[in-house]
Amino acid sequence: MKAQHVVVVGGGLIGLSTAYALLREGHRVTIIDRDRLGGGAATGNAGELTPQQVAPLASSNTAKDIINGVFTRSSYLSIEPLQLPRLALFGLGFLRASGAKRAAKGAAALAQFSGGILPALQRMAADGIDISGGGDGYLMTSSVEPDLQAAHAAYRTRADRGWGEGPGPILRGTQLAEHEPALAGGVTGGFMLPGEFSLDPVTFVASLIAHITANGAEIREGLTAERLGDGASIVCRAIDGTSTTISGDRLVLAAGAWTTPILRKSSIRSAAVVAGKGYSFTVPVERMPNTLVHSMDRHCVAIPMHGRLRIVGMMEFGSPPERLNRQKLEVLTRAASSVIAGADWQNLSEEWVGARPMTADGMPLLGAIPNRPEVLVAAGHNMHGLSLGPVTGEVVADLIAGGIPPPAGGRSICARLRSGGRPHKFIFPALR
């Protein structure tokens, strides 16, 4: 295949992974970012790569939570009432996707990536990308017995369908406390998900940037993409206010939670990508958990990351993506303090807010824009942009090559999409 010049808009997890995959295939890459590479939600996240857990947020449980979220400020999921008119269509789409049948279909569609998540990451590691800082296996906890059993059964079922490794046995009481001494006393049940992996996104992203730089990517920071130009070009505004157009043979739009305004200004209709804000911070602990602890009932995650403990959680719809809402950090701190013992909750550092690129049905926008094959969109990866980043990069590189994406779990991703995926405006264009 002839090498092409590909312009990648957005230097977050998806843009960087795409640039990496394209360079590996011998293409020339220009990557632009309004700020600096590795901005957006790339580095403050939980570092989770989760073949078992890639699923849409919308489900019958979260449908209730989203309604509560309008009225309850202390909920992990919140919606700013003033923003309700703007979010109305997204909310309706979310509620629609929450029905049992649609949620199951959505989970099946996303699970097609499950077998490709860790192999794609391992290919990066073999190429020298740093995937250190975390490790294998998560401890999933809940003190609500019926929920614990339901989650265990659901992960068992996913494993039976080939969507990740099955859970370990349910641990309770002293057995659980002996397994994980860092847990707070009130946590009564849990089980291991041994096939999940975590890494430190700070070192991962730094290493990806160093790799693409060393491999010749042209990096254009401080350029805000405003709208698509003709062909594979993008019209950008520089920091000094001047307008610049960057052109290539192909263009990949990967601006995360900021993708929709660029599409709208280009008169392209698509499912909306909306910012679902999450928070994280680092807390000093007397004793580091042995593995990542994912509390299903408290809706927070505690991640040992290169010797520090990062706490991550919350889903806030409404205020500007970049604005840190201190009240949400306090809700997260309270939740985490009921999960992890012996932490100094008065002494937090690395406080961070980031915007998840959410779509109502949880599906990413991935593929060429209808009638504009030279422009692809790779955005809307919801809570899973790190899990799906490396495999998305490979899919985009293969879409650009016009071929069949690389094998994942023995069959090509494209073949699996054809057999099980469902059509969506942009997703998986091979299906249309």
Ligand SMILES: Cc1cc2nc3c(=O)[nH]c(=O)nc-3n(C[C@H](O)[C@H](O)[C@H](O)COP(=O)(O)OP(=O)(O)OC[C@H]3O[C@@H](n4cnc5c(N)ncnc54)[C@H](O)[C@@H]3O)c2cc1C
């Ligand atoms: C608290 C939290 C925890 C998370 N934990 C996990 C996890 O454990 N595992 C997981 O898989 N996912 C996780 N995620 C989700 C993951 O971070 C996102 O899905 C992922 O960052 C999306 O990648 P992206 O490249 O689409 O967007 P981003 O990573 O946000 O990158 C978008 C980039 O585009 C740039 N940009 C924006 N607008 C423009 C413009 N107009 N012109 C040029 N550049 C622009 C931004 O500066 C940014 O660099 C988490 C997210 C949050 C908030």
